[in-house]
Amino acid sequence: MAQANITSDMVGQSFPHPDEWKWYHYFTFNIDHKVIGIQYLVTAFFFYLVGGVMALVMRSELATPSADLVDPNFYNAMLTNHGTIMIFFWIVPAAIGGFGNYLVPLMIGARDMAFPKLNALAFWITVPAGLMIIGSLFFGGAQAGWTSYPPLSRITANTAQSMWILAIILVGTSSIMGAVNFLVTIWKMRVPSLKWDQLPLFCWAMVATSILALFSTPVLAAGLTLLLFDINFGTSFFDPDKGGDVVMYQHLFWFYSHPAVYLMILPIFGIMSEVIPVHARKPIFGYKAIAYSSLAICLVGLFVWVHHMFTSGTPPWMRMFFTVSTLIVSVPTGVKIFSWVATLWGGKIRLNSAMLFAIGLLAMFVLGGLSGVTLGTAPVDIHVHDTYYVVAHFHYVLFGGSVFGLYAGLYHWFPKMTGRMMNEPLGKLHFVMTFIGTNLTFLPMHELGLKGMPRRVAMYDPQFQYINIICTIGAFLLGLSVLPFIINAVWSWRNGPKASGNPWNAKTLEWTTASPPIIENWNVLPVVTEGPYEYGHDPAEVSSS
Amino acid sequence: MQGAIDSTPDTIAVEEFQPSEHHDFRVLGLITFLCSEFLMFAGFFVLFLVFRAEAAAWPPEETEVELLLPAINTVILVASSFVIHLGDTAVKQGDVKGLRKWYILTVAMGATFLVGQVYEYLTLGYGLTTNLFSNCFYLLTGFHGLHVFIGLLLMLGVLWRSRREGHYGTEHHTGVEMAEIYWHFVDVVWIILFSLIYLLTLI
Numbered sequence: 001m002a003q004a005n006i007t008s009d010m011v012g013q014s015f016p017h018p019d020e021w022k023w024y025h026y027f028t029f030n031i032d033h034k035v036i037g038i039q040y041l042v043t044a045f046f047f048y049l050v051g052g053v054m055a056l057v058m059r060s061e062l063a064t065p066s067a068d069l070v071d072p073n074f075y076n077a078m079l080t081n082h083g084t085i086m087i088f089f090w091i092v093p094a095a096i097g098g099f100g101n102y103l104v105p106l107m108i109g110a111r112d113m114a115f116p117k118l119n120a121l122a123f124w125i126t127v128p129a130g131l132m133i134i135g136s137l138f139f140g141g142a143q144a145g146w147t148s149y150p151p152l153s154r155i156t157a158n159t160a161q162s163m164w165i166l167a168i169i170l171v172g173t174s175s176i177m178g179a180v181n182f183l184v185t186i187w188k189m190r191v192p193s194l195k196w197d198q199l200p201l202f203c204w205a206m207v208a209t210s211i212l213a214l215f216s217t218p219v220l221a222a223g224l225t226l227l228l229f230d231i232n233f234g235t236s237f238f239d240p241d242k243g244g245d246v247v248m249y250q251h252l253f254w255f256y257s258h259p260a261v262y263l264m265i266l267p268i269f270g271i272m273s274e275v276i277p278v279h280a281r282k283p284i285f286g287y288k289a290i291a292y293s294s295l296a297i298c299l300v301g302l303f304v305w306v307h308h309m310f311t312s313g314t315p316p317w318m319r320m321f322f323t324v325s326t327l328i329v330s331v332p333t334g335v336k337i338f339s340w341v342a343t344l345w346g347g348k349i350r351l352n353s354a355m356l357f358a359i360g361l362l363a364m365f366v367l368g369g370l371s372g373v374t375l376g377t378a379p380v381d382i383h384v385h386d387t388y389y390v391v392a393h394f395h396y397v398l399f400g401g402s403v404f405g406l407y408a409g410l411y412h413w414f415p416k417m418t419g420r421m422m423n424e425p426l427g428k429l430h431f432v433m434t435f436i437g438t439n440l441t442f443l444p445m446h447e448l449g450l451k452g453m454p455r456r457v458a459m460y461d462p463q464f465q466y467i468n469i470i471c472t473i474g475a476f477l478l479g480l481s482v483l484p485f486i487i488n489a490v491w492s493w494r495n496g497p498k499a500s501g502n503p504w505n506a507k508t509l510e511w512t513t514a515s516p517p518i519i520e521n522w523n524v525l526p527v528v529t530e531g532p533y534e535y536g537h538d539p540a541e542v543s544s545s
Numbered sequence: 546m547q548g549a550i551d552s553t554p555d556t557i558a559v560e561e562f563q564p565s566e567h568h569d570f571r572v573l574g575l576i577t578f579l580c581s582e583f584l585m586f587a588g589f590f591v592l593f594l595v596f597r598a599e600a601a602a603w604p605p606e607e608t609e610v611e612l613l614l615p616a617i618n619t620v621i622l623v624a625s626s627f628v629i630h631l632g633d634t635a636v637k638q639g640d641v642k643g644l645r646k647w648y649i650l651t652v653a654m655g656a657t658f659l660v661g662q663v664y665e666y667l668t669l670g671y672g673l674t675t676n677l678f679s680n681c682f683y684l685l686t687g688f689h690g691l692h693v694f695i696g697l698l699l700m701l702g703v704l705w706r707s708r709r710e711g712h713y714g715t716e717h718h719t720g721v722e723m724a725e726i727y728w729h730f731v732d733v734v735w736i737i738l739f740s741l742i743y744l745l746t747l748i
Binding site: 114115118176179180181183184187188214215216217218219221222223225226229233234235236237242243244245248252255 | 570571573574577578580581582583584585586587588589592595596599600673674676677680681684
């Protein structure tokens with residue numbers, strides 16, 4: 001791309017900086033959104049490994065019916081912190097903090113986020129939060145599950161539970177700061193030639209995500225604050241003996257934590273909507289449908305939370321209402337799925353690692369979505385509540401969905417972030433291992449759950465052992481599958497072939513600058529002349545088909 | 546969306562992002578944040594109402610609330626919302642002295658509110674852990690009091706900065722405006738809180 005010779009003063013440069021960032025800049029309070037994005041991604045990936053080790057401890061314990069490998073209390077700490085870390089320290093920070101921060105300004109033609117210092121602060125308060133979660137393990141670890149329902153959370157491992165609460169409140173604060181930043185950035189910082197109906201779908205997804213985070217996170221903070229007071233200061237908000245109400249905690253918790261599911265999947269949907277058209281070489285099918293369905297999910301998603309509480313003495317009218325709203329929320333999700341399939345249809349598909357993970361996500365997420373529809377229906381849910389059927393469902397959605405999407409995004413934008421191409425054979429090996437591992441681990445869990453094996457217990461009835469061994473083997477395959485990825489990422493970052501500014505021949509704005517982008521992204525801001533997904537019009541490309 | 550670069554439209558794109566314009570985003574950011582903060586209060590309010598509906602007597606007998614002092618406090622706090630607006634109006638006309646005068650008065654009123662609140666705590670005769678009502682009472686008023694305190698710090702920050710000649714003026718007063726918006730927020734939350742905790746006991 002041609003660049004006019006304009007000095008930085010003329011483009012409103014906002015802070016002094018060197019010509020390029022050195023490695024040690026990534027360990028400082030840096031306000032460049034690209035540095036912050038990578039800080040989030042690397043930190044989150046570290047926590048992914050920590051949470052993964054915890055999962056392997058659990059699966060090893062579950063290889064036999066009796067509690068013989070680890071102490072059951074330690075098992076409870078593992079399951080609690082596995083869930084907490086994977087949600088609050090891996091998927092949310094990687095998807096929103098990592099990809100959101102890195103991509104949003106680049107996609108809208110901005111030099112940075114609206115509030116760069118707030119952005120850096122949001123990253124850096126997740127660091128003490130992470131330390132507190134890891135530190136809590138030395139006090140026995142929180143053991144009440146990631147949901148931390150009282151009365152269990154009021155009476156077990158008080159110190160660790162309090163540290164857990166503080167860590168989650170810190171992460172929540174960071175998430176709210178991020179949401180404010182994304183909303184103002186996307187609203188106000190778009191390059192003037194970029195109209196709303198040309199906004200990349202990832203940005204639409206970030207708008208929906210941010211609205212959700214903005215409105216639901218404070219309610220969780222309220223619930224957790226009260227729990228903290230109950231544990232440490234002798235109040236009785238959630239103590240039924242003194243007039244408190246345990247179910248109210250569940251309402252406050254799920255008012256956040258159901259939307260949290262969308263916090264973890266909407267940015268991933270955004271990634272899908274970017275990766276699929278680029279590698280299928282076709283315009284996205286149903287741009288407006290995908291954009292507005294994100295907003296629909298965001299809106300309806302705020303009113304489905306009680307489907308987690310069908311067995312908590314919920315009155316029948318509530319069960320009816322929330323069953324219906326849950327089934328409704330699956331409609332906009334279906335709209336997206338069909339749009340992606342229609343985008344793939346007849347496309348010139350490049351089956352590279354990013355695309356493989358995207359297609360893998362489609363397959364896995366449909367399975368997870370279908371089991372979600374069954375769970376959203378009160379009669380079925382009451383039957384399988386707190387069994388492995390639930391575990392199978394949300395791992396298909398969160399692992400088969402979110403984690404596959406994160407991998408797709410990593411393979412897709414790695415060249416942009418590092419200026420190097422990743423190794424394709426290793427990437428494909430990674431995909432095959434992950435895909436087989438995921439299904440080997442989580443598919444049998446549906447059967448375990450339907451047969452009645454309860455989740456969150458270190459021991460189980462011996463009749464379930466055969467299926468559990470299959471799950472454990474799958475889990476170790478999943479554990480191993482991370483190795484080709486790490487080797488690939490580290491090796492490619494240093495030695496991979498140099499990437500051009502636009503190695504995928506993509507049309508969104510982040511590909512109009514160098515790889516990796518210069519600080520402040522462009523010397524001269526790009527001008528938008530066509531929609532973000534106008535593929536297949538290039539005569540050279542069409543004639544070669 | 547390939548960046549078609551020719552030299553004329555670029556300069557248009559560039560002009561849009563001058564730092565001076567960028568500052569206005571802070572007000573927008575604060576309002577967005579306050580929407581979020583309000584939801585935290587809303588969580589507490591809903592919980593309070595549910596407890597009230599479930600309880601046999603609310604508030605229970607030994608934990609009645611006082612009404613006179615909080616009512617006076619309410620008048621002071623609501624009035625301070627008008628006073629702070631006078632400061633904002635002053636600075637928009639370039640009158641930094643007026644800004645200082647009205648903001649000092651607002652700080653004094655806010656501080657009076659806090660002192661009254663603490664006095665109420667000391668004379669009530671029950672504490673945080675007495676019963677579920679007192680749990681809610683101290684948590685809600687305390688959490689709001691924390692916000693009042695932060696509001697005071699913001700205004701003191703504005704006053705500190707206003708000592709420098711030309712820091713605030715007809716064009717530059719984003720900080721003043723933000724402190725004012727935050728103070729209105731604290732005020733609105735108090736009106737809801739006062740209605741729920743104090744006025745509802747009259748019914």
